[in-house]
Amino acid sequence: MHQIYYIESNQLETLFQKLKKSYKVFSPVAKGPNYTAKADYSYKGLAEGESPVFNPYRAVEPLKSFFTYAQDQAAEYFNRDEPVLDSMQVIVFGVKSCDIAGHKVQDFVFLEGVEVDSLYRLRRDNTILISGDCTDFKDVCHCLAWDILPHPTEGFDLNFSPLNDGYLVEVGSKKGEGLIQQYQEYFTPAKETQIAGRRVKRENLIERLKRHLLPQKLVSKDSVQRLMREGYNLDTWQQFMLTCVECGGCNLICNTCHCFLLADKKEGNINKKVKVWDSCQYANFTRVAGGANPLKTRTQRLRNRFLKKFDFFVDNLGMPACCGCGRCIEVCPGKIDIREVLKDVAKKLSASK
Amino acid sequence: MKNIYRPIEAVLEDIITESPTIKTFVLRPKEPFEFRTGQFIELTLPGVGEAPFTPSSDPNLKDKIDVTIMNVGEVTALLHSSAKNISLGIRGPYGKGYPLDKFEGKDILIVGGGVGLAPLRSLLFSLFADIDKYNKVVLRYGARTANDIIYKEAIPHWAKKKKVDLVTTVDMGSPEWKGNVGLVTTILKDLPLDLKKAICVVCGPPIMMKFVTLKLLDLGFNPKDIYLSMEKNMSCGLGKCGHCRIGSYYICKDGPVFTYEQLKDLYDIWD
Ligand SMILES: Cc1cc2nc3c(=O)[nH]c(=O)nc-3n(C[C@H](O)[C@H](O)[C@H](O)COP(=O)(O)OP(=O)(O)OC[C@H]3O[C@@H](n4cnc5c(N)ncnc54)[C@H](O)[C@@H]3O)c2cc1C
Ligand code: SF4
Ligand code: SF4
Ligand code: FES
Numbered sequence: 001m002h003q004i005y006y007i008e009s010n011q012l013e014t015l016f017q018k019l020k021k022s023y024k025v026f027s028p029v030a031k032g033p034n035y036t037a038k039a040d041y042s043y044k045g046l047a048e049g050e051s052p053v054f055n056p057y058r059a060v061e062p063l064k065s066f067f068t069y070a071q072d073q074a075a076e077y078f079n080r081d082e083p084v085l086d087s088m089q090v091i092v093f094g095v096k097s098c099d100i101a102g103h104k105v106q107d108f109v110f111l112e113g114v115e116v117d118s119l120y121r122l123r124r125d126n127t128i129l130i131s132g133d134c135t136d137f138k139d140v141c142h143c144l145a146w147d148i149l150p151h152p153t154e155g156f157d158l159n160f161s162p163l164n165d166g167y168l169v170e171v172g173s174k175k176g177e178g179l180i181q182q183y184q185e186y187f188t189p190a191k192e193t194q195i196a197g198r199r200v201k202r203e204n205l206i207e208r209l210k211r212h213l214l215p216q217k218l219v220s221k222d223s224v225q226r227l228m229r230e231g232y233n234l235d236t237w238q239q240f241m242l243t244c245v246e247c248g249g250c251n252l253i254c255n256t257c258h259c260f261l262l263a264d265k266k267e268g269n270i271n272k273k274v275k276v277w278d279s280c281q282y283a284n285f286t287r288v289a290g291g292a293n294p295l296k297t298r299t300q301r302l303r304n305r306f307l308k309k310f311d312f313f314v315d316n317l318g319m320p321a322c323c324g325c326g327r328c329i330e331v332c333p334g335k336i337d338i339r340e341v342l343k344d345v346a347k348k349l350s351a352s353k
Numbered sequence: 354m355k356n357i358y359r360p361i362e363a364v365l366e367d368i369i370t371e372s373p374t375i376k377t378f379v380l381r382p383k384e385p386f387e388f389r390t391g392q393f394i395e396l397t398l399p400g401v402g403e404a405p406f407t408p409s410s411d412p413n414l415k416d417k418i419d420v421t422i423m424n425v426g427e428v429t430a431l432l433h434s435s436a437k438n439i440s441l442g443i444r445g446p447y448g449k450g451y452p453l454d455k456f457e458g459k460d461i462l463i464v465g466g467g468v469g470l471a472p473l474r475s476l477l478f479s480l481f482a483d484i485d486k487y488n489k490v491v492l493r494y495g496a497r498t499a500n501d502i503i504y505k506e507a508i509p510h511w512a513k514k515k516k517v518d519l520v521t522t523v524d525m526g527s528p529e530w531k532g533n534v535g536l537v538t539t540i541l542k543d544l545p546l547d548l549k550k551a552i553c554v555v556c557g558p559p560i561m562m563k564f565v566t567l568k569l570l571d572l573g574f575n576p577k578d579i580y581l582s583m584e585k586n587m588s589c590g591l592g593k594c595g596h597c598r599i600g601s602y603y604i605c606k607d608g609p610v611f612t613y614e615q616l617k618d619l620y621d622i623w624d
Contacts, residue, residue: 075359077442078399085356113592114447114606118354232620259595262358262588266400271442273358273403278594286586286596289425292559294585294599294624308598315601 005180005187006194008166013051015186019091020046023128026066027052027093028059038138043092052093054162056136058325062255063099064106066092067123070252074119074262074275087122093160095131097152098143102255102323104155105313109258128175131156133202137209140326142339144209145218148323151202161198168198219342224310224320231345232303240341241298243334248279250305250328250336256313256321259285280304306341357591360397360442361386366417368437371503372496375468376433377409377421382443388412390479391450391472391582391610395590396420397442398435402428405587407609408446409471411478418443421471421503447590448609451476451554451580457486460546464565465494466537466557470503472582473556477511484516491546492519495537495561499523499530518545537561538568548573556582563623566613579613583622 007015019025028041030053041055043065076082110120134141134150143150152159157176160167168190171177180187219227251257261278264271278285281301287293295301313321322338329337363386367379388394390412397403404426410419424433461480465473473492480490492511496502502521512519522533522540533540537557553574555565562581569579585597585604592606600619602608616622 075356077359077397078362078440082359085354109593109595115357115591116354117593118356121354258593260588261594261596262403264397264400264402271397271399273360273397275358278588278596280595288584288586289429292624294621296624304598308595312598312601 003171003177003180004190004195005169005171006163006166006190007169007186007188011186012167015183016046016052017049018183020048023089023091025052025091025093028055029053031060038136041094043094054132054135054160054167055094055096057134057138057141058096058099058327059094060327062253062325062327063092063095063103063129064255064258066090066127067106067120068110068258068260068275068277070277072119072275074273077271077273079270085119085122087119087126090123090127091130092127093130093132095129095152095156096134096325097131097150098141098148098323098325099255100129100131100152100155101143101146101148102321102325104319105256105317105321106258108317128157128179129155131159131172133159133161133198134205135162135201136205137212138326138330139212140329141209141324142213142216142218142326143324144206144213145339146221146320146322146324149202150205150209161201163194163197163201168194216339217343218339219346221320223346224342225314227342227345227349228307228311230349234345234348236341236344236348237299237303237306240336240344241302244281244298244302244336245334246281246283246298246301247333248281249331249333250338251279251281252277253327253331255323255325255327256309280308302336302341310342358444358589360395360403360444362440363418363443365435365437365439365441368435371421371505372501374425374501375421375423375503377419377503378432378441379410380418380420380441380443381416382418385415386418386443386446387415388418388446389450390453390475392446392448393472393590393605393609394418394420394443394445394447395587396428396432397444398428398431399440399442401431403442403444403588404428405447405590405605407472407475407582409474411482412475413478413482421468421474423468445590447605449607451479451610453479453483456480456552458488458550460488460491460551462491462544462546462551462553463493464537464541464553464555464557465492466561466565467496467501468503469557469561469582470494473554474504474507476554481514484514487516488547488550489516489518489545491544492517493537493540494519494521495524495540495557496521497524499527536564538564541565541568541572544572552578552580554580554582559584559623570613576614576617577612580610581613581616582610583608583616 030039110117156172309321363380363382526534588594597604
């Protein structure tokens with residue numbers, strides 16, 4: 001069991017003013033005044049005097065955007081004076097459980113395997129993740145379908161759960177513990193009754209989310225790999241491709257998608273390698289010289305996205321590369337809904353049995 | 354910590370014309386750089402772009418690397434029009450390469466097509482260096498026309514080496530060509546091999562690899578004994594950029610050499 005503390009809201013205000021002196025602090029802020037529908041939250045670097053907002057659900061931007069940028073300088077070369085890798089100390093406040101769970105994919109890709117991506121490593125080391133329980137959800141949220149709870153249980157440095165006039169603060173790592181030690185005057189050990197209060201709030205939200213998801217009859221985590229393998233030749237891919245405009249939004253906004261392209265450019269006398277996010281929905285993603293392209297059609301490319309998420313990653317990481325955040329559903333101008341695609345495969349397979 | 358995306362500098366020391374579309378580039382890296390046969394590098398044309406190639410030189414030569422490159426697109430075209438003594442960048446080596454230890458004591462059939470002979474040249478050098486370890490080397494090579502054959506001067510020398518049996522063919526004959534005419538599969542008959550202890554290494558365009566593989570299976574080769582060099586669009590070479598996925602593999606880090614056994618149940622491997 002992790003250490004749990006309590007902090008009052010006004011104390012948190014003061015703490016953040018202090019933290020802002022040593023860290024660049026990012027927190028979600030509501031996007032625009034929105035009284036009728038649920039607001040969207042977007043990360044913002046907090047300025048002097050600004051306080052963090054506790055967001056009820058995930059932000060628009062995926063967590064990956066703090067570790068790999070849409071466009072990044074990967075290296076300078078043949079340059080003796082290449083600047084040493086540098087990265088600021090960052091605190092990201094208001095990360096949600098889906099992002100924490102999905103981020104395992106990014107860590108797997110950039111920190112493990114043949115070699116480590118040193119810039120990613122540096123940014124990871126210099127970032128403190130302060131997550132928070134979800135107190136509400138978006139229509140598209142479906143973390144529970146992948147056995148991810150709407151509050152994180154691991155992978156965070158500190159986790160905040162709003163309770164009465166303050167927050168329960170759970171320590172998830174040495175970094176988190178260090179922060180508590182450094183600012184111990186703001187924290188008191190949590191009482192049993194407070195922890196019980198957190199449990200009730202968590203259970204209530206899970207119940208609400210279940211009631212939201214149950215009628216949707218989503219496919220289960222254990223079935224997706226089989227669906228991909230047996231559903232390879234179904235017309236699902238063709239059908240759902242029809243409205244795809246190849247914008248790549250689903251990949252770019254996805255917290256688990258990691259593909260990128262290395263490009264070269266010259267600035268003055270300096271040669272640079274640039275790393276840009278890429279999308280397997282783009283027509284040229286796998287094109288090779290002479291024009292051959294294993295993912296020629298949109299049908300193949302749409303299927304590729306699912307195979308990568310639900311077959312490749314299940315084999316290589318032991319989990320599907322989807323955390324149910326629903327960002328791809330919101331972003332898609334063609335209204336392609338990942339949940340519906342999976343359900344369609346399941347339906348057609350069971351009908352053919 | 355090392356930056357995995359930064360290439361090291363290599364001087365382009367020589368350029369050898371092999372055929373109208375293929376040249377061999379001789380590189381002298383400024384930092385130590387070693388590779389095993391079958392591994393590949395990412396070659397950077399500074400400020401322009403990068404592309405994957407398999408060195409064609411002897412891995413035992415430590416201070417220079419040859420890459421034999423076909424002119425097919427942006428980077429390769431610019432390389433072909435480059436002059437000597439410019440600096441190029443190299444990253445790598447990447448991938449697993451050929452498992453030479455598994456080839457020991459065996460009859461080794463090597464089937465190459467077009468520029469696919471390039472990686473096989475580095476394999477041949479490795480085999481020649483330790484030829485006592487292997488039973489025999491049977492090389493079958495096909496090019497489009499006599500003009501498209503690469504390593505024209507070396508081939509007759511290889512053919513005379515001990516334990517080597519070499520036949521070349523061209524798809525389209527010409528008056529000066531005295532050898533075989535026909536696709537490479539046509540010279541896979543009556544092979545001087547003991548199938549029970551033979552392995553085969555294939556490298557060439559996907560369509561050629563497909564038909565050679567089918568032929569080999571027909572001849573009775575075990576899928577475990579057929580080694581294929583797969584080619585997919587690549588960017589990082591390290592299993593990170595995601596371009597080269599096929600089934601549960603990234604070609605760059607799990608290959609580029611695979612046995613047919615590893616690939617046979619995957620969809621669309623020849624595309
Ligand atoms: C492991 C491996 C080893 C190779 N070894 C050789 C070799 O020894 N000799 C040789 O002539 N060719 C080899 N190729 C093919 C060579 O990589 C392509 O011909 C080259 O990438 C074309 O680049 P381009 O910029 O001229 O072409 P463009 O068509 O302008 O390509 C632009 C980009 O697309 C990608 N791309 C295009 N074609 C290929 C391709 N066939 N394979 C992978 N990525 C591609 C590259 O990222 C390239 O930078 C190899 C390919 C792989 C994957
Ligand atoms: S998907 Fe789940 S964890 Fe993520 S924001 Fe929605 S409710 Fe919270
Ligand atoms: S696939 Fe869609 S729902 Fe799943 S993690 Fe990516 S953006 Fe979220
Ligand atoms: S080339 Fe980047 S993953 Fe294989």
